[in-house]
Amino acid sequence: MTQTFSMNDIIFITLPDSIRQEQEGFTFDPEIPLPVQLPDGKEAIDPSEGIRIEMIAAGLLKVIAHQGDHEHSSYYRDMLTALQPDVVKELQRAGIAKANNGDLEFAEELFLAASHLNHNIPELFVNLSVLYGQKARMAMDSDKHEAYDEAMTKQVNVLRRGLEHNPLSELLLSEFGMLNLFLGNDELALEYLNQYMRIAPESEKKTLIEARIKEIADRLENDRTLHEAFDEMQLGNEDQALRLIESFIANNPKVWSGWFIKGWAHRRLGDFALAQSAFLTCLELGETNADIYNELSICAVELGDKELSKTYLEIALELDEDNVKLLSNLAFLNLRDEEYNRAYELLLKAQTIDPEDPAIKHLKQELAKRTGVDEEDGNVIDA
Numbered sequence: 102m103t104q105t106f107s108m109n110d111i112i113f114i115t116l117p118d119s120i121r122q123e124q125e126g127f128t129f130d131p132e133i134p135l136p137v138q139l140p141d142g143k144e145a146i147d148p149s150e151g152i153r154i155e156m157i158a159a160g161l162l163k164v165i166a167h168q169g170d171h172e173h174s175s176y177y178r179d180m181l182t183a184l185q186p187d188v189v190k191e192l193q194r195a196g197i198a199k200a201n202n203g204d205l206e207f208a209e210e211l212f213l214a215a216s217h218l219n220h221n222i223p224e225l226f227v228n229l230s231v232l233y234g235q236k237a238r239m240a241m242d243s244d245k246h247e248a249y250d251e252a253m254t255k256q257v258n259v260l261r262r263g264l265e266h267n268p269l270s271e272l273l274l275s276e277f278g279m280l281n282l283f284l285g286n287d288e289l290a291l292e293y294l295n296q297y298m299r300i301a302p303e304s305e306k307k308t309l310i311e312a313r314i315k316e317i318a319d320r321l322e323n324d325r326t327l328h329e330a331f332d333e334m335q336l337g338n339e340d341q342a343l344r345l346i347e348s349f350i351a352n353n354p355k356v357w358s359g360w361f362i363k364g365w366a367h368r369r370l371g372d373f374a375l376a377q378s379a380f381l382t383c384l385e386l387g388e389t390n391a392d393i394y395n396e397l398s399i400c401a402v403e404l405g406d407k408e409l410s411k412t413y414l415e416i417a418l419e420l421d422e423d424n425v426k427l428l429s430n431l432a433f434l435n436l437r438d439e440e441y442n443r444a445y446e447l448l449l450k451a452q453t454i455d456p457e458d459p460a461i462k463h464l465k466q467e468l469a470k471r472t473g474v475d476e477e478d479g480n481v482i483d484a
Contacts, residue, residue, distance in 0.1 A: 136160030166213035226263025357388035391421035
């Protein structure tokens with residue numbers, strides 16, 4: 102749910118003549134109503150107290166912070182600056198103090214107002230970004246995922262808004278680049294960090310960012326190589342896939358997916374021992390999924406170890422119990438070894454999942470042919 106700030110304590114008034122005459126250097130427009138923030142607990146202006154300049158300033162501040170698209174927002178910004186010439190500096194100092202004291206809501210309002218009053222100070226946008234980062238961490242620590250997503254979206258948007266007004270700000274370019282790196286948007290991070298590198302003077306920060314850029318570029322290149330190898334496998338170009346994946350593994354020996362594609366390619370080329378070795382490496386690297394065990398089962402069959410092949414498939418089914426392909430593969434292995442009851446059991450389960458699967462229909466026919474008993478007649482008996 103998107104957070105909305107209450108404006109219930111704001112009323113709009115026409116400025117009395119007495120207040121109009123108190124300010125110089127600003128042309129008041131009597132046709133434009135002014136926002137006034139009511140004192141805590143009040144629903145209307147107390148005639149005995151009247152309206153103080155501070156109440157108008159607070160009302161202007163709130164509208165500027167939370168209703169930037171208000172039809173009179175430009176007039177309100179000019180008026181607040183006339184009322185308080187140092188308002189941006191004051192808001193920044195007050196916002197930092199409130200954030201340090203844990204009052205993040207009020208700090209957000211102060212920083213928002215400051216950034217709307219002066220678009221040309223990059224630090225104002227960074228202050229807001231840091232605040233939203235604090236909110237995101239607090240939300241994540243409390244398992245409030247919607248609040249986390251909202252805070253992260255605001256953090257991205259405020260830095261993007263800052264860059265719209267300050268496209269050559271080293272500070273904003275580096276902040277936005279590093280935020281996208283944190284979010285996993287590597288290509289976007291690389292784009293903005295490279296922009297930072299082109300304009301930033303030599304510094305320790307620049308050296309550190311240069312190192313991060315190299316890491317990102319290497320990772321993106323490795324990802325491209327991995328995807329290209331997968332695409333080649335999909336096209337049936339096993340030799341080309343192997344060439345690419347060997348390059349990937351050389352740079353990423355601990356990434357299981359590279360070894361999986363290597364095993365997949367060798368298995369399709371008929372190099373079952375090499376394929377088995379690659380798939381076992383996936384397990385050694387800590388990855389356990391049904392596809393790996395299914396591939397190992399195929400290799401074991403081709404290398405002459407039927408019992409190991411069935412064991413691998415049993416493990417695969419423990420990991421993905423409703424996988425029709427695994428059920429049919431294991432059923433056919435049991436059918437081949439004349440273990441008809443187990444084959445029949447697997448057939449029944451597969452039929453409840455996808456009775457129209459061609460492999461399951463073929464299995465049913467083969468089981469009936471081998472045993473002379475159709476599955477509707479009841480259990481078959483192992484020979």
